[in-house]
Amino acid sequence: MNLLTTRIDLDAIAHNTRLLKARAGTAKLMAVVKADGYNHGMNQVAPVMAANGADAFGVATLDEALALRAGGITQPILCWIWGPEQDWAAAVAADIDLAVISPHHARVLVDAPPTSRRIRVSIKVDTNLHRSGLDEEDWDEVFSLLRDAEHIEVTGVFSHLSCADDPDDGETDRQAEVFRRSITRARELGLEVKENHLCNSPATLTRQDLHFDLVRPGVALYGMEPVSGLDHGLRPAMTWVGAVTVVKPIAQGEGTSYGLTWRADSDGFLAVVPAGYADGVPRMAQDHLRVNINGHYYPQVGRVCMDQFVIFLGSNPHDVSAGDEAVIFGSGGMSATELADSLGTINYEVICRPTGRTVREYTGEGQ
Numbered sequence: 012m013n014l015l016t017t018r019i020d021l022d023a024i025a026h027n028t029r030l031l032k033a034r035a036g037t038a039k040l041m042a043v044v045k046a047d048g049y050n051h052g053m054n055q056v057a058p059v060m061a062a063n064g065a066d067a068f069g070v071a072t073l074d075e076a077l078a079l080r081a082g083g084i085t086q087p088i089l090c091w092i093w094g095p096e097q098d099w100a101a102a103v104a105a106d107i108d109l110a111v112i113s114p115h116h117a118r119v120l121v122d123a124p125p126t127s128r129r130i131r132v133s134i135k136v137d138t139n140l141h142r143s144g145l146d147e148e149d150w151d152e153v154f155s156l157l158r159d160a161e162h163i164e165v166t167g168v169f170s171h172l173s174c175a176d177d178p179d180d181g182e183t184d185r186q187a188e189v190f191r192r193s194i195t196r197a198r199e200l201g202l203e204v205k206e207n208h209l210c211n212s213p214a215t216l217t218r219q220d221l222h223f224d225l226v227r228p229g230v231a232l233y234g235m236e237p238v239s240g241l242d243h244g245l246r247p248a249m250t251w252v253g254a255v256t257v258v259k260p261i262a263q264g265e266g267t268s269y270g271l272t273w274r275a276d277s278d279g280f281l282a283v284v285p286a287g288y289a290d291g292v293p294r295m296a297q298d299h300l301r302v303n304i305n306g307h308y309y310p311q312v313g314r315v316c317m318d319q320f321v322i323f324l325g326s327n328p329h330d331v332s333a334g335d336e337a338v339i340f341g342s343g344g345m346s347a348t349e350l351a352d353s354l355g356t357i358n359y360e361v362i363c364r365p366t367g368r369t370v371r372e373y374t375g376e377g378q
Contacts, residue, residue, distance in 0.1 A: 012334075013370040014285045015253045018341070019051050022375030023246035025063045027232050030244060032064030034215060038222040039066040041089065041208065043229035045075055050363045051233055051248060052371055054082035059377035060232065061086060069227055073097055076107045089133055092143070095119040103130050108166060110135045112143040117153045125162040132163060133206070136193040138170040138186040150193060154200045167206035167224065168193050175214040176237055183214065187221050212237040235347060235358040250341025251365045255304065255333050257283040258324070267321050268313030272297070280327040282309070284337045287318040290367030292339070296320075299353040302337040303344035305329060318368075 032040045042065035048056045057068060057079060067087040070076045076090040091110035093099055099109060100123070108131040111117045120130055134153065137144030145153055157165050170190050174180040190209050197204045207223045212231035214221055217238060231237055234247035261267065261281050266274040284302065286292045292300070292315050300311035302322055307329050309322040324331050338344030340361065345353075347361040354361070 012254060013372075014256065015290060015365075015367075015369045016251070017050075017365045017369050017371050018250045018252065019055065019371060019373050020246070020248045020250075020342075020375050021056070021059050021373055021377035023234050023248040024051070024056050024059045024232065025375075025377045026246050027234050027248070028060045028063040028065060031215060031226070031228050031231060034219075034243075035226045036219065036222060038208075039206070039225040040064055041067040041069050041225050041227045042232055043069040043227060044079065045069065045071040045229070046363060047075075049230060049233050049359070050365060052373070053079060055373060056232075056248075057082065057084050062377060067225070069229075073099060073102050073107075076102055077105055080105045080107060091133075091135060100126075103128060108133055110169070111145070111153065111157065113145065114149050114153055117156050120163060121156050121160045123162070129162055129164045131166055132157065133166050134168045134197070134204075136168055136170050136190065138172075138189040138193075138209075139182070140171055140173045140186075142171070144170060147189070147193075150196055151200065154197050154202055158201045165197075165202050165204060167204045167208070168197055169208045169227070172209065172211055172214055175211055175218065176239070178213070178217045178238065183218065183221075216241075216243050230359050230362075233362060235362065247341060247347060249347065249362050249365075250343070251286075251339040251369070252341075253284040253286045253302075253337045253339060255282045255331060255335045255337055256285050256319075257281075258327070258332055261323075266313065268316060270314055272314055273312040275323065277325075280324040280331075281312075282322050282324055282331055282335075282337070283319050284322065284339070285319050285368075286339060287316045287320060287367075289317045290369055291364035292320060293354065293364070296354060300339070300350065301345055302339055304331050304335050304337050306343075308344075 042060040044053045047053045071092045089108045111134045135144040174182040208225040210226040212228040215226040215228045234245045261275045294315045301308045312323045340350045348358040351358045351361045
């Protein structure tokens with residue numbers, strides 16, 4: 012038995028992929044598997060997504076793209092964070108598409124010596140998120156440069172939404188207008204741009220009018236609801252559990268953990284769970300976390316340590332003992348969204364937190 016485990020439900024991954032594929036309608040589905048599949052194991056979840064409707068895959072870095080291709084994925088892969096000083100040619104050789112995110116990136120690719128394999132690129136335009144992507148004043152220069160380079164094939168343009176998780180925010184419509192303008196201008200300058208995409212998870216689910224040729228969900232594939240207050244029928248795939256290592260008594264007035272910041276208001280029992288900030292439980296989780304053991308919730312108390320945290324069992328009426336499983340979040344416990352809300356963050360961050368000594372296990376058949 013592992014002391015600390017994330018269980019990944021592959022059937023939930025399959026369900027979410029099919030749901031998003033259906034919501035995409037006539038648009039293709041690009042499954043985003045960056046950050047090791049949002050901490051679910053990229054090379055384990057990507058084949059499930061491919062078998063259940065993913066037409067393409069998106070990643071952040073070159074290493075992620077190469078690992079995904081080496082793992083057996085044959086669908087198109089787009090990488091959108093890379094540096095010209097990196098070995099981007101290895102990615103091209105592995106049939107990976109590169110995002111053009113600045114004029115400098117475009118010039119590096121245009122100046123590259125031609126090879127037997129054309130360089131496929133997707134042009135990222137900045138539609139007001141003000142991160143990577145071409146500013147509008149650079150469109151004509153970059154569109155023309157890429158158009159005239161015979162060894163480069165432009166597949167389309169894409170961008171990223173800033174406020175799609177709030178369907179009432181008008182910024183999404185403003186960004187969409189800029190995005191449409193970029194497609195029009197690219198075509199006026201002679202680029203075909205056949206595959207254009209704007210929608211992240213929330214927009215895939217709420218803005219069918221913005222699906223264009225392809226949608227690009229990420230967190231929804233892993234079962235996290237991306238729009239607060241809505242329920243789109245997604246199934247969370249990750250559960251984080253720890254094995255109780257110690258159960259011991261504490262007297263009224265005694266404290267636990269560093270600084271003795273919590274003291275028992277009655278005689279009772281404590282239990283220790285071997286997960287700390289080295290494993291992804293934030294120190295700020297003190298007093299915000301409730302774990303479930305055998306169907307009963309218990310509060311985390313005292314400071315979260317590097318390797319462990321403590322929970323208060325009261326009089327321990329349900330006989331919690333060493334070896335029992337404590338659900339930190341997921342099936343049978345707090346949801347990742349509930350924990351995120353209590354910590355003042357988002358469920359994206361919570362599912363990326365389990366690290367350190369956590370061992371990943373898989374359940375289901377991906378069906």
